[in-house]
Amino acid sequence: MSDNTAPSSVELLGGFRITIDGRTVTNWRAGRSQALVQYLLLHRGRPVSRDTLRSALWPHLPPSAGTTSVKAAVHGARRALCPTGEGHTPVRIASVDGGYLLQTDQLWIDVASFERRITAANAALAAGDRALAAGHLRRAVEVYRGDLLPAQDAEWAVAEREWCRTRALHALRLLSDLALEAEDWWTAIRWNRRALEVDPYDPVPSAALADCHRKLGITAAALRWDELAQDRLAQV
Template sequence: MKVLLVDDEPLALIGLRMALDGEFDDMEIVAAYSNPTEVIAGAMEHAPDVVFLDIHMPEIDGLKLARQLQAIIQGIEIVFITSYDQYAIRAFELYALDYIMKPVERHRLLQTVMRVKEKLNWKGSMKPPKSDSSWICCFDRIRFRHPGMESQTVKWRTSRAQELFAYLLLHRNRTVSRSTLLELLWPDIEETNTVQHLYTEIYHVRQTLKRYKLDMISIQSGEREAGYRLDIGEARVDTEAWEQAVKQLGQLDASTVDAYERTLHAYEGRYLGQYEYIWAEHERERLRLIWLYNMTRLSEFYEQHGMQDKAIKVNRRVQDLYPEEESCYFALMKLYDAVGSKIEVEEQYLLLQSRLGSELELPIGAHIVRWYEQWKLITA
């Protein structure tokens, strides 16, 4: 895998290079640039598979540079590095593979590199999906679905078997070490006392897959190290298919808006949202940001074209799934004001006060308070 690094801070660039060099033998860093004006020429020369790119650089906007890279090198993957949280959502306009917050932490970098490898391996082995494929559903909770049938909520023998399968599924097609799984499932017990328990949970997972007629999914022992690898065969994962569908939507206009509606409506809730798995939080947040970003675009499109009723429906959907998302309340307040519904504006503000202030003990954004106070003066 050929890698190109871009960061206008020389020390940060050196640190990232050392971190990658020290961890991954199969990764070749073909070039590293602290001067962003040299990046395009370097990319054309080296044709990297992935670029680790700082978003916030004084001489050039990292997002603009990413667009240029994607235009000249087909299939290039982008990983953004940023010190500023607000850039994370903007990054998904380009459908970056991932983003990392500074300072870069080792475990987070390892997670990202594994994701890059999985994506590149997936591209290399990608086959057209079969219409009769079985599905593993991960929106909200784990479910299995066979062709022509309703999805089934899975009944696991134990909660550890469920978490074991979910973890292996997220890290599928690569061996997860036995020590990692033992630490995940039995963090407070010595490894020597839990190995047999792991064998038992692996057996439970295999039996569950067999019971649900998912024999194409296999758990294999690691060949080079003590661990396990999940292979889902020709089964498909709904969250992965959904993300690919979003990436293929293209420009949002009158000819694609219906496709945007259908695809975004297929987002059924948080990734493994019913399970409090800390290790799933990054994937959960990443998919949430992709959805929120595109729902915001859809709402703005409807508003610009005078379809406030549809924009309201979009924001109501966001509110239903993420009642803590402040922006949808503000969007609804302005939309209801535009259609002359004073009661609804008041209701949204009171609802925001209740959910953020009383339930979450968070302050309402100052810009929302200012808007509401000015609106009250105008409409009094």
């Protein structure tokens, strides 16, 4: 069951999509207007200066050309988010002193939901409530459909992508540990297979899968996972 019950939403994990009142935004016409919105979404809740946007989105342009490009991208983004230019929209780019602020009302954002669930899980673990923690972790990895902005190769996106991937792998590791403590081998297998989808070269899930299959008496599969774990270690 998804956390998303809002008519307007943003998906950054596993791909990029904005839906406003049931309408998917597709008319990204002006240069890097889409990338500008993506950057502002990742820095939501705080103003971003024009110089910061210029450096992030147009690092190779001289300052004068970069500033013009920022203004053009903002104009294009506003038209994409609100084609008529009238009425209220849940996603707005407000001009502030020297920059821009992304304003959102009743907008579900998958990354924000993912982060809230991870934070809640850590708090539950600290309080000793492992069942509550497991529930939050399950919802977090459900929201994590894949890499953040996989088509975006800019440095600012790559850094955020790696951070989200690290947190997803940590959540899956915790879920696996909880299942192993309960000797629920099939559930542990589920979480470790999912961890390999997130990072196919991580040797830890492969080793855990070998152990789980061994506990279940499925020796041939355990040996295959052992071999895969050794191959992954050799590639690290």
